[in-house]
Amino acid sequence: MATSSDEDALVELMTRYQQGSMDAFNGIFDAMKQPLQRYLWTFVRNQTVAEDLVQETFFQVHRARHTYTPPRPVRPWLYAISRHVALMHLRSTRRRKESLAHEELPDVPVPPEFEGLADRETVLKLLAKLPRNGQEVLILHHLLGLSFQEVGSILNLAPGTAKVRAHRALKRLRSLAEKGGL
Amino acid sequence: MNPTKDLLEYVERDLEPVTPLPASWRRMLNALAVAVAIFLLAVLFFGLRPDLDSLPMWLTWGCAAAQLTVATLLIRLGLRESVPGQGVPMRSALAAVISSFVFQLAVGFLTWRVDPTTSTDLAAGVGPVCMRHELLLAAPVLAITLLMIFRAFPLRSWMAGLLGGVGSAIAADAVTHLQCPISDLRHLLIWHSGAIILVAIAGAALGFFWGRLRG
Numbered sequence: 001m002a003t004s005s006d007e008d009a010l011v012e013l014m015t016r017y018q019q020g021s022m023d024a025f026n027g028i029f030d031a032m033k034q035p036l037q038r039y040l041w042t043f044v045r046n047q048t049v050a051e052d053l054v055q056e057t058f059f060q061v062h063r064a065r066h067t068y069t070p071p072r073p074v075r076p077w078l079y080a081i082s083r084h085v086a087l088m089h090l091r092s093t094r095r096r097k098e099s100l101a102h103e104e105l106p107d108v109p110v111p112p113e114f115e116g117l118a119d120r121e122t123v124l125k126l127l128a129k130l131p132r133n134g135q136e137v138l139i140l141h142h143l144l145g146l147s148f149q150e151v152g153s154i155l156n157l158a159p160g161t162a163k164v165r166a167h168r169a170l171k172r173l174r175s176l177a178e179k180g181g182l
Numbered sequence: 183m184n185p186t187k188d189l190l191e192y193v194e195r196d197l198e199p200v201t202p203l204p205a206s207w208r209r210m211l212n213a214l215a216v217a218v219a220i221f222l223l224a225v226l227f228f229g230l231r232p233d234l235d236s237l238p239m240w241l242t243w244g245c246a247a248a249q250l251t252v253a254t255l256l257i258r259l260g261l262r263e264s265v266p267g268q269g270v271p272m273r274s275a276l277a278a279v280i281s282s283f284v285f286q287l288a289v290g291f292l293t294w295r296v297d298p299t300t301s302t303d304l305a306a307g308v309g310p311v312c313m314r315h316e317l318l319l320a321a322p323v324l325a326i327t328l329l330m331i332f333r334a335f336p337l338r339s340w341m342a343g344l345l346g347g348v349g350s351a352i353a354a355d356a357v358t359h360l361q362c363p364i365s366d367l368r369h370l371l372i373w374h375s376g377a378i379i380l381v382a383i384a385g386a387a388l389g390f391f392w393g394r395l396r397g
Contacts, residue, residue: 018199018200018201018202019199020197020198020199021197022193022194022197025193025197026185029184029185033183037183051183054183055185055186055188055189058185058189058193059189059192060335062192062193062196063335064266064335065200066200066201066202066203067202067203067264067265067266067334067335068202069202069203069205069265070202072267076267077265077266077267078267079267080266080267080269080337081266081335081337083337084266084337088397152271153267153268153269154267156269156270156271156272156338157271158271158274161271
């Protein structure tokens with residue numbers, strides 16, 4: 001989970017990247033590749049495609065780098081772009097009627113709130129059964145550690161709506177776990 | 183995972199320093215400056231409605247100022263929408279669009295209640311002139327707004343275009359409210375509200391196609 005000092009370091013890197021530093025770009029890539037990959041995996045359920053989408057996200061980040069305004073938090077800006085990349089990808093695969101084999105979630109930690117519900121594998125499978133919007137809020141808030149304010153900015157929601165969605169999704173996840181809903 | 187060769191080459195090729203985009207309210211001032219300049223020219227060239235003095239000031243200058251304020255807020259929302267991570271919630275955007283449209287209708291209705299005039303030539307004559315006038319006033323404001331939207335990085339470009347379009351049209355309507363002497367509700371609905379709808383559609387469509395082109 002990212003701390004405020006991580007966020008400060010990202011702001012610093014982003015500012016240097018806007019000034020033309022390649023090292024800063026590499027720094028942002030290193031810091032964000034894993035959380036972005038986890039987030040993108042929830043859209044495509046395929047490790048290789050998620051990796052490709054991380055690369056595509058950074059192509060778009062480079063094109064949009066002037067729209068980041070320091071000292072705003074970097075992560076909501078970055079996740080909003082990656083979400084757009086994922087949605088574009090899903091739209092184009094739907095159009096091409098492609099389907100990819102679903103894989104097990106690789107190396108994704110289960111947040112403490114979910115640990116009591118079932119074992120890791122079951123929780124991740126239950127998570128996949130939730131509606132897309134609930135799933136996304138849970139992943140962003142509980143797994144990737146973003147505040148509801150930040151989740152709201154990424155999903156174009158009021159923070160209160162994001163909170164309500166997370167609460168409902170968590171409730172649904174609990175009820176699925178109790179019913180052994182697999 | 184490391185950046186691919188393609189990504190690194192792409193970034194290295196174009197790693198010029200960039201200036202961060204100013205805040206949306208500062209960008210909005212650009213659109214407002216263009217709007218005010220064009221509207222002053224329109225008033226200078228075409229004058230004000232002949233019955234302006236017989237109408238209460240709150241209904242003429244007051245409502246025009248209020249409409250211009252609403253338009254400015256809509257344009258600001260459009261400019262916010264054009265920055266990743268600062269998008270406007272869908273419900274808020276739709277509420278803003280619908281309430282600004284209702285406000286325009288309310289201003290027209292109140293004007294009709296205070297000073298009812300009828301228009302006998304709904305299909306031809308002055309109606310199309312009013313619509314063309316309103317479209318011409320809105321066009322440059324929409325152009326500068328869209329330019330600023332497209333220079334950012336809108337993720338829902340149709341939504342940013344729609345907000346910019348409605349804002350530009352409401353701003354133009356604020357001026358035509360001071361110029362058009364016909365308060366007939368049919369005239370208002372067909373030609374003035376029609377112009378607002380056309381500009382809104384144009385903004386959303388241009389945003390949509392631009393989004394598709396950018397990829």
